[in-house]
Amino acid sequence: MTASFVCRTESQLPVERLFDLARSIDLHVDSQQKSGERAIGGVTRGVIGEGQEVTWRAKHFGVPLTMTSRITHFDFPRSFTDEQVKGPFKAxxxxxxxxxxxxxxxxxxxxxxxxxxxxxxxAVERLFLTRYLERLISTRGSFLARHENPL
Structure with missing residues (x-):
């Protein structure tokens, strides 16, 4: 991996609730309306779990992109990891x-x-892609942190 960043989001929600909200396909779509992101394959509604995949379709920089991610690590309510298995990134x-x-x-x-x-x-990573992705993740985190409705 050549580029990385960290975003931290504080929330008044209990850790178990925030964990589940972060796995919600529906809330992810709601938080990324600007890019028109939607789930088109795998788990397309509800919450995603260990070993499951979702295929996303979105438009970024005016270009339609498709990316499939898999939950490769799951430790409720402490952490989970998703990794691209097919898509626009090398990793x-x-x-x-x-x-x-x-x-x-x-x-x-x-x-x-x-x-x-x-x-x-x-060069693209350094010039703008890292900041762009960081903004997407930060926006999503803020959206989840203030979410009050049940899943």
């Missing part, structure tokens, strides 16, 4: 970690990725 790994706090919980998103196209891809 993409997203670790979701959850910790209880006095005020509720903290969600930490650790993302590592490698863009395709070798040297050109590394």
């Amino acid at each position: 993409f790994r997203h670790v979701h970690e959850f910790e209880p706090t006095a005020a509720g919980s903290t969600m930490t998103d650790r993302v590592e990725f490698t863009a395709p196209l070798g040297v050109l891809g590394r």
Whole structure:
């Protein structure tokens, strides 16, 4: 992996609740309306679990992209990991970690990725892709942290 970032989100929600919200396909779609992201294969509604896959379709930078991710690690309510098994990145790994706090919980998103196209891809990572992805993950985290409705 050549690029990475970490986003932390504080929430008043209990850690178990935030963990489940982070696995919700429906809430992911709601949080990413700007890119028109939708689930088109695998688990397309409800919550995703260990070993399961979801295929996403979205438009980023005006380009339609499709990516299939699999939950490769699952430890309720502490962490889960999703990794690209097919898609636009050479590699993409997203670790979701959850910790209880006095005020509720903290969600930490650790993302590592490698863009395709070798040297050109590394330049794109540094110039704008890392910041773009960080903004997407941060927006999603804020959306989940303030979510109050049941799944």
